[in-house]
Amino acid sequence: MNWPAFWLSLQVTALATCGIFVIGLPIAIWLARVKFPGQTLVETALMLPLVLPPSVVGYYLLLALGRGSPLVEWFQIRILFSWPAAVVAAVVVGLPLMIQSSKAALANVDLRLEQAARTLGASELRIFLRITLPLARRGIIAGIVLGGARALGEFGATLMVTGNIPGRTQTLPVAIYDAVQAQRYADAHLMVLVMTAIAFVGLWWVRQLERARPLRSSPVVTEQGEEDATAFAR
Amino acid sequence: MQPRLRVELRRRLDQLQLDIRFEMGSEILVLFGPSGAGKTQTLQAIAGLMTPDEGLICLNDTILFRRQSGSPAINLPPRRRRIGYVFQHNALFPHMTALDNVAFPLGNGAQARRRAYDLLERMHLAHLAWRKPHELSGGQQQRVAIARALATESPVILFDESFSALDQPVRDRLHADLRALQAERDLVVIYVTHNLNDAFAIGHRIAIVREGRIEQIGSLPEVCRYPINVRVAQLLGLTNIIRARVIRRDLEGVWLDWQGWQIAAALPAQPPTPGTVVTAFIRPEEIRLVYPDRPLHRFAGHNLLPGRIIERRPGWRLYYLQVAVGETALEIAHPYAAYADLETGLGCHVQIGFRPESVIIIPDGGTTEASAQVADHPSLCHRA
Numbered sequence: 287m288n289w290p291a292f293w294l295s296l297q298v299t300a301l302a303t304c305g306i307f308v309i310g311l312p313i314a315i316w317l318a319r320v321k322f323p324g325q326t327l328v329e330t331a332l333m334l335p336l337v338l339p340p341s342v343v344g345y346y347l348l349l350a351l352g353r354g355s356p357l358v359e360w361f362q363i364r365i366l367f368s369w370p371a372a373v374v375a376a377v378v379v380g381l382p383l384m385i386q387s388s389k390a391a392l393a394n395v396d397l398r399l400e401q402a403a404r405t406l407g408a409s410e411l412r413i414f415l416r417i418t419l420p421l422a423r424r425g426i427i428a429g430i431v432l433g434g435a436r437a438l439g440e441f442g443a444t445l446m447v448t449g450n451i452p453g454r455t456q457t458l459p460v461a462i463y464d465a466v467q468a469q470r471y472a473d474a475h476l477m478v479l480v481m482t483a484i485a486f487v488g489l490w491w492v493r494q495l496e497r498a499r500p501l502r503s504s505p506v507v508t509e510q511g512e513e514d515a516t517a518f519a520r
Numbered sequence: 521m522q523p524r525l526r527v528e529l530r531r532r533l534d535q536l537q538l539d540i541r542f543e544m545g546s547e548i549l550v551l552f553g554p555s556g557a558g559k560t561q562t563l564q565a566i567a568g569l570m571t572p573d574e575g576l577i578c579l580n581d582t583i584l585f586r587r588q589s590g591s592p593a594i595n596l597p598p599r600r601r602r603i604g605y606v607f608q609h610n611a612l613f614p615h616m617t618a619l620d621n622v623a624f625p626l627g628n629g630a631q632a633r634r635r636a637y638d639l640l641e642r643m644h645l646a647h648l649a650w651r652k653p654h655e656l657s658g659g660q661q662q663r664v665a666i667a668r669a670l671a672t673e674s675p676v677i678l679f680d681e682s683f684s685a686l687d688q689p690v691r692d693r694l695h696a697d698l699r700a701l702q703a704e705r706d707l708v709v710i711y712v713t714h715n716l717n718d719a720f721a722i723g724h725r726i727a728i729v730r731e732g733r734i735e736q737i738g739s740l741p742e743v744c745r746y747p748i749n750v751r752v753a754q755l756l757g758l759t760n761i762i763r764a765r766v767i768r769r770d771l772e773g774v775w776l777d778w779q780g781w782q783i784a785a786a787l788p789a790q791p792p793t794p795g796t797v798v799t800a801f802i803r804p805e806e807i808r809l810v811y812p813d814r815p816l817h818r819f820a821g822h823n824l825l826p827g828r829i830i831e832r833r834p835g836w837r838l839y840y841l842q843v844a845v846g847e848t849a850l851e852i853a854h855p856y857a858a859y860a861d862l863e864t865g866l867g868c869h870v871q872i873g874f875r876p877e878s879v880i881i882i883p884d885g886g887t888t889e890a891s892a893q894v895a896d897h898p899s900l901c902h903r904a
Contacts, residue, residue: 402611404598405567406625406672416624420615 287476290453291461294369295438298457302376302437307430309377310384314429317385318392336382340442347375347447367449372457375443380433387432391425392418428492435488439481521580522546523675525708529565529575529585536732538562538572546675546706548699550719550740553729553755559712562729563678566710567605568598579676579708604669604677608684610661612653618664619649625671639667643697659690666698676708684715695721716757728752746789746880750799753882759851760802761882766792773876776800779846784822785879792881799882804853805838806878809862810871824873829866843872 317329335343351357351366351374358364365371395418403413419426441459448455456464458477465474522545531538538558542549551559564570566577568584577585584601586594602625612621622639626632640646643663653661662682669677679698683691699722702709711722719726720740727737735755736748747753753761764776764783769791776783776798785800792798810816810824830849831842838853841864852872864870 396611398607398609398611399613401569401598402605402607403613403624404569405601405603405605406668407599407602408624409599417613 287480288456288458288461288465288473291456291458292477292480294372294456295458298369298372298376299434299438301373302380302440303430303434305373305377306380306384306433306437310381310429310433311388311426313381314385314388314392314426318389332385333382335379340379340440341446343378344375344443344446347371347378347443351447366447367451367455369448369455371447372440372444372455375447376437376440379440379443380437383436384429384433387429388422388426391422391429394425395421424495428495431488431492431495435485438484523706523708524578524580525566525676526576526578527562527566529562529572529577531561531565531570531572531575533558533561533732538732540729540732540734542727542734542737544708544710544725546702546708547724548702548709548711548722549737550723550726551710551712551729552716552719552726553714555714557729558732559729560680563605563680563710563712566676567603567678568596568601569605571595602672602674604672604674606662606665606669606677606679606682608681610653610665610682612661612664612668614653617650617652618645618656618667621653621664622667622671624668636667636671639670640664642670642701643667657690658686659694662686662694663697666701670701670705675706676710679709679711681712681714683718684713691718692721698722728755730755748883750882750884753799753801758801759804760807762800762802762848763797764800765797766794768794774881776879779848781825781846783879784876785881786877788881788883790883792884799884800879801882802850802874802878802880804840804851807850807852807872807874809852809854809859809864810873811862812871816873822873822876823879824871827870827872829864829868829870832864832866843870845872 313332317325348366349355351363351371365374399417399421400413403417408416439459440457441463444457445460445463448457448460450456450460450464452461452464458481462474462477462481465471465477524543524545526543528541529538530540535556536558538561540558540562551562553559561570565572565575565585572585572587574587575585576583576588583594584596584603586592612618613624616624618640619633619636623632623636626635637646637649640649643666645660645663645667648656648660653664656664665682666677683694686694695718698709701707711718713719723740725738726740726743728735728743730751735752736743743752744756747756747758750761762778764778767775767777767782769775769787771787773787774785774792776785825845827843827845827850829841830844831840833840833842834856835853839856839858841852841854842849843852850872862870
């Protein structure tokens with residue numbers, strides 16, 4: 287088992303998942319709620335990383351992060367061939383899943399509920415936090431999990447932008463590839479097993495979320511409500 | 521202080537031109553009309569969910585909306601208006617308990633929850649405060665929705681066909697509760713429905729809405745007794761609408777020529793000029809069959825017409841007869857136990873009678889459109 291690669295993979299996945307959430311949610315809200323010309327074009331472009339070969343994504347990332355790109359020339363961000371580049375690659379490939387899932391969930395929230403909340407004196411922010419977000423919660427979480435799982439499994443683009451330096455930029459999927467190339471099958475077996483287990487748990491969780499009754503809120507909220515209520519009923 | 525709501529709005533919509541104006545105080549006003557007449561849009565404009573092209577909406581001295589030439593425009597957003605709005609499908613927040621739903625407009629904290637609990641108690645739902653909306657029956661959901669609307673502290677509550685999906689007994693109870701609530705809190709209630717039974721069960725006044733305009737507004741008995749034009753009469757489902765020529769009028773009434781018979785009618789507020797053709801209606805309940813072998817009542821001395829029974833139909837409360845009179849047919853409704861000694865089988869010849877006061881002359885809009893519609897009316901097309 288290649289522990290440095292395992293830990294690096296976890297680190298990259300954790301950061302990438304945060305990135306997917308922070309970047310993906312606003313885009314999903316924007317796409318679900320605002321109608322604008324060229325919307326289909328934007329949505330198609332955002333879905334591209336799902337179907338493009340990883341090498342193509344990697345090539346674009348090399349262009350974006352390499353010498354001559356505005357990122358490097360103006361902002362002095364040099365992350366090519368270091369582990370943050372793996373985070374960028376993971377975010378790019380995980381984002382479409384997050385956007386797709388969250389957008390569908392947000393578009394599904396009944397606009398009349400938001401109208402009702404408006405007549406009840408709620409600000410737009412409060413409506414979003416108390417009505418829209420909780421009702422779209424399941425789809426958003428599913429998006430995060432799927433995006434995170436995709437980030438964990440990212441291989442091709444990562445290989446191109448991180449340079450596969452063992453112990454420094456080598457993630458678990460890349461390490462598996464290396465192990466197989468070097469015919470270290472025992473190593474590969476274990477790592478493959480770990481990857482499969484993580485992916486399985488992630489997908490299973492998403493399925494559970496989708497199967498849960500659509501109108502039910504999470505048990506945490508209910509318990510809280512009951513606690514509060516008995517508190518003043520006493 | 522008595523609340524006062526003034527509404528004046530115009531808005532061009534896809535299918536119709538909305539042009540609504542009315543004023544009301546602490547009362548229940550029913551907006552009655554066919555679907556697509558602009559009732560819901562009127563409520564939305566008051567709540568701030570729809571912006572009129574121009575108009576003025578005031579609650580007491582507060583201007584909720586103003587867009588008129590000559591004065592600066594005002595358009596308070598819905599959250600600043602805080603008008604209680606009970607939606608058609610209640611629009612409760614499905615992820616919150618009944619209590620949280622009611623507490624939503626009150627903010628957070630124990631104080632808000634206590635107030636919400638009191639409101640649920642007022643709606644007889646305290647024992648269900650911790651249920652989610654999907655664990656409540658339709659009537660209970662609407663009660664929660666009413667409690668939530670009350671929590672806005674708004675003196676105005678709008679009901680948009682809110683009870684239309686409920687069973688009649690549940691609806692009756694809600695209507696009774698709503699009337700009590702309105703009186704208790706001096707609320708300004710606007711209740712949208714296309715069900716005349718509901719209108720009578722709840723309303724103090726009724727506004728007949730048709731194609732984006734209020735045709736007539738007034739107390740329920742007044743509007744149903746004296747519809748202002750034929751369109752209102754038809755929306756109210758009035759039958760036995762007849763066209764007759766005015767022969768003469770005197771201090772007591774008007775004499776009409778209907779298919780060659782002389783009919784006495786009560787004097788309307790605007791007496792028609794002799795020679796003109798007027799539209800009138802006679803309620804089916806107010807037409808009687810006359811026993812040939814019994815003395816006539818005082819009122820039955822007028823308006824005796826020969827007829828032939830062409831249809832018999834049992835109704836929910838009354839028995840309905842179609843009687844061919846001359847070229848047309850009149851509908852007669854009578855209690856089940858009436859006319860036991862009279863031959864009322866199909867094809868029987870009978871004599872009918874009605875009081876002059878039962879013949880209500882509808883003020884004619886003078887439009888040819890109105891007369892064209894009368895010609896389409898089933899009770900006139902019905903031939904013997």
